Amino acid sequence: MSSRRTTTIAGSLVTASFSAVMILSGTAGADDQGPGSSKGGKAVDEAPAGVRLTTLLPEKISVDNDSEETDITATAKNEGTKDSGEIRLWVVGFDGLTVKNAQGCSPIDEKNLPEGSNSGYTCPIDNLAAGKSKSYAVDATFDLGKTGKVCLLVRTSDGKKTFWQQGPVPFGTTNPSPNAPATPLLLGTDNQPVAPGGDELPKTGLGRDVLPLGTAGAALLTAGAAGLWWSQRRPSAQRES
Known part of the structure; x- marks a missing residue:
């Protein structure tokens, strides 16, 4: 898999994670x-x-x-x-x-x-x-x-x-x-x-309701960022081997 393609996939994961957080937050505030x-x-x-x-x-x-x-x-x-x-x-x-x-x-x-x-x-x-x-x-x-x-x-x-x-x-x-x-x-x-x-x-209501969802979203964003870092690292690691 090329470096460009791997980077694109990792970036998509970050975007999807952010969208999921926004959608879930809106639902919780109904x-x-x-x-x-x-x-x-x-x-x-x-x-x-x-x-x-x-x-x-x-x-x-x-x-x-x-x-x-x-x-x-x-x-x-x-x-x-x-x-x-x-x-x-x-x-x-x-x-x-x-x-x-x-x-x-x-x-x-x-x-x-x-x-x-x-x-x-x-x-x-x-x-x-x-x-x-x-x-x-x-x-x-x-x-x-x-x-x-x-x-x-x-x-x-x-x-x-x-x-x-x-x-x-x-x-x-x-x-x-x-x-x-x-x-x-x-x-x-x-x-x-x-x-x-x-x-x-401390704020209650919407802020408290979406806190668990925000935590889950943060975990997804972290995973996406880790995927981006790994995809950029792999080509250099392959050249060294």
Whole structure:
């Protein structure tokens, strides 16, 4: 094999290694709320026979570090064998999490908010068929200097009974990332606010997620460089033998 051809192959290995690192890094940074979770949920008042109402919250959300804006998908689900009839889904915020809007829903009067909450919306559902679910896009803000909780309730249309209550369940992180564009928060985790001098905290989120991939890429680059050095050395070694 000629020296020129060997050098070209080694150079291609380096390029491929670098491309792999870039592709994998981009994949790791995708924004995904993950599957819905009923964590922190419990039945309260007895539902009609054959009706089993529950709720789902995303396993993770992302809060913009500048605007403190985030979005949450709130889902009501009928896991029973009969239709629910008229019900309402309440979406309520606590502490550092404030509900700003819920698509197709109306704000709850302050006097009717659950004790300790700061905001909420009520979403009318004419009927939820057996085995079906209905989701609502919720706009919220999260003060990362505080803890924050959200609560979903499935209630009768007149509000006299609560069939299901999820929460107040916290969103949070034990490793804040003040220098990143956004902070990822996990459901069921108490938020650890950024402490004084937080600018010196290690970065989390994207930087941490791609670290293993970056390490693997560095190993590939090292291997490619070693191949380039070996290909340049071989002709001279052959001439000496």
